Amino acid sequence: MARDLTIHHLFREADFKIDERDCIFSTPIRKTDLVLVENLTTGRFVAAEMSRWGVIEGQTFTKVIFKSTEMESDWIPLNAVFRPYPHLASLVFLTMRLEVLRSISCGDTCECTDDPEFVALAEHLKKQLAFKPKIESRPDPEFCNEDTHHQSYLNLFLPYLLNLPPISEKHEGIALDHSDSKGFFVKSVQQLEKDTDIGRYIGQYISEEEADRRIKLGKASNDRECKFYIYLTNLIVNGEEMTVGIDAAIHRNHLCMINHACKPNCKADTTTKHILAPGIVLELVNIKTITKIENNEELLLNYNMDGLKCWCSMTQNCRIRNQEDWAQPTCNLRKILNIKTNTRKRKHNDVSEGQETLENVCSDRNTSDANDNANDQGIQSSNHSSFNRELTVPESQFSGEDNRKNE
Numbered sequence: 001m002a003r004d005l006t007i008h009h010l011f012r013e014a015d016f017k018i019d020e021r022d023c024i025f026s027t028p029i030r031k032t033d034l035v036l037v038e039n040l041t042t043g044r045f046v047a048a049e050m051s052r053w054g055v056i057e058g059q060t061f062t063k064v065i066f067k068s069t070e071m072e073s074d075w076i077p078l079n080a081v082f083r084p085y086p087h088l089a090s091l092v093f094l095t096m097r098l099e100v101l102r103s104i105s106c107g108d109t110c111e112c113t114d115d116p117e118f119v120a121l122a123e124h125l126k127k128q129l130a131f132k133p134k135i136e137s138r139p140d141p142e143f144c145n146e147d148t149h150h151q152s153y154l155n156l157f158l159p160y161l162l163n164l165p166p167i168s169e170k171h172e173g174i175a176l177d178h179s180d181s182k183g184f185f186v187k188s189v190q191q192l193e194k195d196t197d198i199g200r201y202i203g204q205y206i207s208e209e210e211a212d213r214r215i216k217l218g219k220a221s222n223d224r225e226c227k228f229y230i231y232l233t234n235l236i237v238n239g240e241e242m243t244v245g246i247d248a249a250i251h252r253n254h255l256c257m258i259n260h261a262c263k264p265n266c267k268a269d270t271t272t273k274h275i276l277a278p279g280i281v282l283e284l285v286n287i288k289t290i291t292k293i294e295n296n297e298e299l300l301l302n303y304n305m306d307g308l309k310c311w312c313s314m315t316q317n318c319r320i321r322n323q324e325d326w327a328q329p330t331c332n333l334r335k336i337l338n339i340k341t342n343t344r345k346r347k348h349n350d351v352s353e354g355q356e357t358l359e360n361v362c363s364d365r366n367t368s369d370a371n372d373n374a375n376d377q378g379i380q381s382s383n384h385s386s387f388n389r390e391l392t393v394p395e396s397q398f399s400g401e402d403n404r405k406n407e
């Protein structure tokens, strides 16, 4: 019996073109996330949990501390860590299972699943599929008052010198708050009159293409906390309109934490124009109240987003969020667990489909800059995604995690 299988072998033998190390740059890794760690001496992977990370004194690259059942906690270079997307986790699991079955040519009753390496990794990958980050454990977000731009946005205009919009100070009448069911939200701390301008939606300006890439990443990550922070706006270049995104997932102010409601008390106003360079005009996104808002009321916007499973309960289509609202993994784990040897061909087809999705996402990595890498390595906890009147995202992107029992 061939018992010397490693994940490397498994990928190779199944003829998959998956560069697992690349994936770390395309999906956020958080502390306590489940990862696969490569033992640099043996080249084998073990299941592990991210414990801490940082830059070791005198070294130029980031290292992480991991905990695994097999080894003591240790510092390892970040590029030895692989956190597959949840649906990739199921593909890895499927590949292992297929390879083990193939290598020993046995039926379902074989002892191959007793192999300690297989069992440890399979357990690990199953946990990966059940990835459910908790909103309440989130650290307070950091805010700033200025926009910034991504390389993809600069590329649209070089060699022009861009004049970024001015600083937008936080309005004194609003504050950030948090609830277990909705995560962060914005509330008033004083009465706000109708038509009050409460500030500009701050973010990182990105090209439409980059916005698409980040949306794809959000989908591919299958993160149940999948949140949307990109607001699309218009840029008028020599009289022609083009779309750009303002991504507030990382670079943001309070306003990106305003939740959606079907009957909102605020609106996004794009009538203020800002001249970035001669002939290049940006439509700024200002948030304004559309009703009088009493002290201690939540500020709400209509995202006008198709497919949002809205929890605001203001219309018949909305409901209260519950556990079922989480996005389900795209790959059917139960199917994989019940795999039969004689269904091997069909399963291989399943794998190709999923892999295609993943490759599409990873292949766009070059458009991302150093800023992105920092974010993707878990420095921030938020997922990149988007909300806007023009975006249509499948329902599974808008899932929640808790019910409202704590409110």
Ligand SMILES: C[S@@+](CC[C@H](N)C(=O)[O-])C[C@H]1O[C@@H](n2cnc3c(N)ncnc32)[C@H](O)[C@@H]1O
Pocket: 182, 183, 184, 185, 225, 226, 227, 228, 229, 256, 257, 258, 259, 260, 261, 308, 309, 310, 311, 312, 387, 398, 399
């Ligand atoms: C810009 S964030 C709002 C702040 C968010 N509560 C947080 O903690 O980061 C937008 C995300 O919040 C969630 N959300 C906000 N309002 C919602 C609503 N009425 N129904 C469902 N999801 C909502 C969705 O996941 C959406 O992608």
